[in-house]
Amino acid sequence: MLAGRLENVWVDFRDQRRRLGRRHAWRSALREITLDLPEGEKLAVIGGNGSGKTTLLRTIAGIYEPTRGSAEIHGRVVSVIEVDSGAGRDMTGRENLQLLAVLFGLSRSELRRRYDHILSLTGLSADDLDQPVYTYSAGMKLRLHFALAVGCAPVVLAVDETLSVADEAFQAHCIESMDELSRRGTTVVLASHDLDLVTRWADRTVVLDQGRILLDATPAEAVAYYRDRFGDQHAAHRAGEAGVRVVGFTS
Amino acid sequence: MTVTARPAVGSGAVIGTTALRRHLNLVRELAITQFKLKYTGSVLGYLWSLFKPMMLFGITYAIFVYLFNVGRTSPHFALQLLVAIVLFTFFQEATATAMSSVAGTGHLIRKAHFPRSILVLASSLSAFITFLINMTLIIVVGSAIGQMDLGLRSLLTPLFIVELYALVLGFSLGLSALFVFYRDLGHIWEIVTQLLLYGSAVVYPYSLLTHGHRLLGQIAGLNPVAQIIEDVRHALVAGNLPYPPGVNYGSGPAVPWMASILGAATYLVPLSLVAAIVALGVTIFRRLEPRFAENL
Numbered sequence: 130m131l132a133g134r135l136e137n138v139w140v141d142f143r144d145q146r147r148r149l150g151r152r153h154a155w156r157s158a159l160r161e162i163t164l165d166l167p168e169g170e171k172l173a174v175i176g177g178n179g180s181g182k183t184t185l186l187r188t189i190a191g192i193y194e195p196t197r198g199s200a201e202i203h204g205r206v207v208s209v210i211e212v213d214s215g216a217g218r219d220m221t222g223r224e225n226l227q228l229l230a231v232l233f234g235l236s237r238s239e240l241r242r243r244y245d246h247i248l249s250l251t252g253l254s255a256d257d258l259d260q261p262v263y264t265y266s267a268g269m270k271l272r273l274h275f276a277l278a279v280g281c282a283p284v285v286l287a288v289d290e291t292l293s294v295a296d297e298a299f300q301a302h303c304i305e306s307m308d309e310l311s312r313r314g315t316t317v318v319l320a321s322h323d324l325d326l327v328t329r330w331a332d333r334t335v336v337l338d339q340g341r342i343l344l345d346a347t348p349a350e351a352v353a354y355y356r357d358r359f360g361d362q363h364a365a366h367r368a369g370e371a372g373v374r375v376v377g378f379t380s
Numbered sequence: 381m382t383v384t385a386r387p388a389v390g391s392g393a394v395i396g397t398t399a400l401r402r403h404l405n406l407v408r409e410l411a412i413t414q415f416k417l418k419y420t421g422s423v424l425g426y427l428w429s430l431f432k433p434m435m436l437f438g439i440t441y442a443i444f445v446y447l448f449n450v451g452r453t454s455p456h457f458a459l460q461l462l463v464a465i466v467l468f469t470f471f472q473e474a475t476a477t478a479m480s481s482v483a484g485t486g487h488l489i490r491k492a493h494f495p496r497s498i499l500v501l502a503s504s505l506s507a508f509i510t511f512l513i514n515m516t517l518i519i520v521v522g523s524a525i526g527q528m529d530l531g532l533r534s535l536l537t538p539l540f541i542v543e544l545y546a547l548v549l550g551f552s553l554g555l556s557a558l559f560v561f562y563r564d565l566g567h568i569w570e571i572v573t574q575l576l577l578y579g580s581a582v583v584y585p586y587s588l589l590t591h592g593h594r595l596l597g598q599i600a601g602l603n604p605v606a607q608i609i610e611d612v613r614h615a616l617v618a619g620n621l622p623y624p625p626g627v628n629y630g631s632g633p634a635v636p637w638m639a640s641i642l643g644a645a646t647y648l649v650p651l652s653l654v655a656a657i658v659a660l661g662v663t664i665f666r667r668l669e670p671r672f673a674e675n676l
Contacts, residue, residue: 142674187673191493194670211490217413219420231409232492234402
């Protein structure tokens with residue numbers, strides 16, 4: 130059974146450069162994307178910066194509408210893409226949870242039923258939950274958002290490279306939660322630069338470059354292909370993440 | 381190549397009961413949140429929403445009554461002025477706040493799929509809550525001092541308030557969508573609302589507008605803001621039947637049956653304008669909505 134399907138999807142963005150007296154140009158952030166999302170599958174998306182990973186996740190989540198083609202998801206989609214401000218930085222953790230839950234499509238009765246469970250998933254203390262979100266660290270915001278995403282029991286969960294801000298224990302908890310969701314039938318789509326995690330975790334992996342799917346294969350095949358084709362870029366990215374200045378590569 | 385609207389999560393032409401309930405739930409949550417957040421970090425909180433129109437009222441009353449000697453002859457001028465200021469403040473604040481309701485909530489738009497018009501609706505409803513509280517206070521105080529006429533005529537007031545809300549919503553939809561792409565609009569709208577404040581007989585009696593400039597008064601009466609404010613004043617305060625716009629409110633029509641014909645005709649213009657503004661606002665919003673997320 131498919132949880133959703135993207136068929137021949139193009140997402141075009143307007144070129145933001147102001148050119149007086151001339152029509153705006155358009156650039157394609159996603160091109161000819163056809164992707165099945167089977168129920169319960171763990172799908173990883175890998176690609177360099179600007180390859181279209183986040184755009185693909187946002188298209189799956191319905192945040193971007195396809196310019197051409199069709200994107201259909203048969204149920205609730207929850208995304209963990211941008212966790213910086215929650216629903217409002219001046220609102221408390223509890224208020225954020227409540228508004229985000231409604232935003233993700235939970236009815237009032239559903240929210241009442243799952244509220245305590247979601248609160249426990251955050252791992253935050255009652256004191257923390259009563260503080261405004263602007264006092265939270267990036268990791269605490271992620272905890273809040275991720276707990277809600279899991280607690281909503283979505284049909285599709287789209288997770289961007291946000292897990293990197295969490296501590297090791299919570300990262301492991303997130304992976305476990307995604308596995309549990311997948312076992313219950315949720316399709317989990319994870320965009321990541323962590324190729325070891327992708328190889329270990331995913332059932333299937335797509336490689337994106339310049340908005341196109343270059344390869345849709347098993348994680349081992351996809352990672353090998355990606356390393357072979359983009360190895361230098363990837364090493365530079367990982368080194369940058371680790372705070373290392375890359376001065377050159379030798380083969 | 382086919383282009384398909386995304387039907388799965390509630391948007392689109394056909395909205396099921398579940399999706400509708402979800403949307404209403406979201407409108408309610410957002411409206412309450414915005415109402416609460418508006419006063420977060422403020423010592424006086426909600427009282428500012430009462431103080432601001434009261435201060436504008438005090439200044440305007442002093443200038444017109446003591447400096448220009450306007451409205452001294454009418455015992456009801458103070459209350460008429462207050463009612464007009466509260467109505468206009470709602471129009472001004474609701475449209476100004478709603479204008480940034482989409483551009484200022486990029487963090488929500490980038491998180492989930494939902495009809496973006498909900499943001500505008502919630503913003504205008506939040507302003508509407510403040511307006512209803514203020515209006516209730518005025519009615520209570522006005523009745524206590526014996527200047528409010530709460531007879532049958534006052535039952536027309538909700539109709540004019542619905543008309544005002546429709547006008548606010550029409551402007552809000554169009555402005556909020558355009559503001560995502562053209563931030564100049566904020567400055568332009570400030571000037572337009574100033575023009576409306578002085579062109580709609582908000583801070584002075586309507587009779588002053590028509591006095592000596594009957595044509596000007598009639599043209600000004602075609603403006604829905606002027607019509608709504610004047611009609612609410614007449615329905616609630618002065619105790620006269622709400623005369624049609626464009627007819628001299630100050631002394632009443634000389635030939636009543638002619639006033640009826642004129643009235644019916646001249647009511648059509650402001651009502652048609654409200655309908656046109658709502659239609660235009662919806663059209664602009666629907667056209668630009670798919671491009672919001674990439675621009676925020």
